[in-house]
Amino acid sequence: MxxxxxxxxxxxxxxxxxxxxxxxxxxxxxxxxxxxxxxxxxxxxxxxxxxxxxxxxxxxxxxxxxxxxxxxxxxxxxxxxxxxxxxxxxxxxxxxxxxxxxxxxxxxxxxxWEGESRPPEEETAVPDLRDILAEHDYSVPYDPALVDEENTTVQELDGNWIEKFGIHKFASSDKDIRFFTRFASFDLLMRFWALIEPALPFMAKFRLAQGGMLNEGSSDGRALHPIEECFMFLNYLALGSELQDLADRYRVHQATVCRVIISWSNFLYTILGSVRIWIPQEQIQKHMPAVFEDYSDTTVILTCSELMCQTPSLPILPREVISQYVSHATLKGLIGLAPHGAVTFVSELYTGLIIDKQIVRESGLRSLLKPEMAVMVDKDFIIDDILPCRIYRPAFLFEKSQTSASDLRVHVERSIRRVKERKLFESEFPIHLFGSINQIYTVACLLVNYENGPFVESMSEEDNLDDKLSLQASVLEA
Structure with missing residues (x-):
């Protein structure tokens, strides 16, 4: 046609x-x-x-x-x-x-459906289009400024009440507080918060100065309450959580999580680092556990820890960060513990290829030791020729094949586990936090001194608070 x-x-x-x-x-x-x-x-x-x-x-x-x-x-x-x-x-x-x-x-x-006859439907109210779009907003690009606005503690969704994730959710459960922060109880966590809270205004000014916004009368622009930020930072140390996971839990942008971690690591590094943690020999003798009867002059127990790091996409000095023991980019640090469990020495981090002897030589530990002191180390810790004091290396202490349950071995392993039980030491450290990795690592070690009660029965709670009181004095004088 x-x-x-x-x-x-x-x-x-x-x-x-x-x-x-x-x-x-x-x-x-x-x-x-x-x-x-x-x-x-x-x-x-x-x-x-x-x-x-x-x-x-x-x-x-x-x-x-x-x-x-x-x-x-x-x-x-x-x-x-x-x-x-x-x-x-x-x-x-x-x-x-x-x-x-x-x-x-x-x-x-x-x-x-248009090809088949359908039974007549009852008239129903037409839903508001805005309500439908609110439930299906996953395709709408987000605005980080709106995401970071602090939500209400409790939100109503489809008639169900959903409680916001945060410290208030676990205040009544010491078990949950232990899991998320490594603090033994909510009471201990609140005592620690009372010590650092007076210095919070100084951290706020520091944060604003970083962004070039330091001027009188300006707000600090926090997306979360300070205690919630502190709780988030402790979550990161205790669980080694991914930044995206923390962002989803707290309903903030991932960049906010990164900023919180960097800010709080720098803040606590300054506050906790101002307290002298090296304990005099007479104080160590005063609280010496009974299991050290044969090693009564021990001043410090030395151990090394490694942090696994995200491997850079570009080969930037790969030989300096790849460990001899594991095929992974690592950083290594030296930790010293008193016989009663307190952390008394934390070195800075070194590249993965460095040997233990070189870490001890460069860390500054030798200047703290005297001939009448003694250190206890692992059997593979060969530092006899560089220290001016006696070195204990009990054969039964670190031999995993030994079946005898020595009280000394159990005591030392418990002391070391208090530091290394954080998942931060087992997870991969993100490369964009490398600028603050020394601060984060140091704070993770120093917090052990504030997370638990007395480690031995001979040490009273008042003695355990001596260092904490000195911390409070340094905060108030800042």
Whole structure:
């Protein structure tokens, strides 16, 4: 059946001739004065869609290349504002009407349900479109500034009450507090908070100064309450959580989690680092556990710890960070513990290839030891020729094959486990926190002195608070 022409050919009086470049289209300005011609758009993506639509992918577009108005729906063409004006296309319009589709668009395909009769439905209230969009906003790009706004403690969702994650959720459970922070109880955690809280205004000013916003009267712009930030930081140390996991738990942006970790590691590094942790020999003798009867002059128990680090994508000095013992990028540090379990020495971190002897030599520990003192080390800790004091290396202490349950061995292993039980020492350290890795590592070790009660029965709670009181004095004088 022959198709009926939708327009009549008319000869134009214009001397300028325009020709449609669409295949099988013979429209020309010489004979069709009622047809408009449109040049190709300058936008590369839309221009490519035009070429695909007219099936001319290999067309070399020149200034004279045109597509006539017959190939566009009427809704895509804007009428001229004046009699002498010419029609224009709406932005983003693409030709869709051609000879091969009979200059018409196919009707929309009916759904499966439209082909079957359905029983009449009862009239129901039409839900508000805003409520529907609120439940399906996963495709909407987020704004970090809005994500960081502090939500209410309790939110109502579909009639169910959901409690926000935070310290208030576990205040009544010492077991949960122990799991999430390594503090033995909520009471001990609150005592520690009371010690550092007076210095919080100084941390706020430091944070603002970092961003170049330090001016009088400005707010610190926190997304969380300070105690919630502290709880998040303790979660990171205790569980070695991924930053994205913490961001999801606290409903903040991942960049906020990173900022909180860096800020609190620097803050606690300054506060806890101002307290002298090296205990005089007479104080150590005063609280010497009974299991050290044969090693009564022991001043410190030395052990090394390693942190696994995210391997850089670029080979930046790989030999200096790859450990000899594990095929992984690592950093190594030296930790000293008093016989009664307190952390008395923490070195800075060194690259994974460094040997234990070199760490002891560079850490500054030798200047604290005297000839009448003694240190206890592992059997593989060969430092006899560099220390000025006696060295104990009990054969039964670190031999895992020994079956005898020595009280001394159990005591030492418990002391070391209090430091290394944090999942931070087992998880991979993210590369974008490398700038604060020494502070984070040091704070993780020093917090052991505040997380538990007296480690031995001979040490009273008042004696255990001596160092904490000195911490409080240094905070108030800051």
């Amino acid at each position: 022959k198709r009926v022409k939708k327009f009549i050919y008319q000869r134009s009086t214009s001397c300028y001739t325009q020709q449609c470049c669409v295949p099988l289209c013979h429209a020309s300005a010489k004979y069709n004065s009622v047809v408009s011609f449109f040049s190709f758009p300058s936008d590369q993506q839309i221009r490519h869609r035009w070429l695909v639509a007219i099936r001319r992918d290999d067309l070399e577009i020149k200034k004279s290349a045109r597509v006539c108005s017959r190939h566009f729906p009427k809704g895509d063409i804007r009428k001229p504002k004046s009699e002498k004006g010419r029609p224009l296309l709406k932005p983003g319009s693409v030709p869709v009407l051609f000879e091969w589709n009979n200059y018409s668009l196919a009707p929309p395909r009916s759904s499966f």
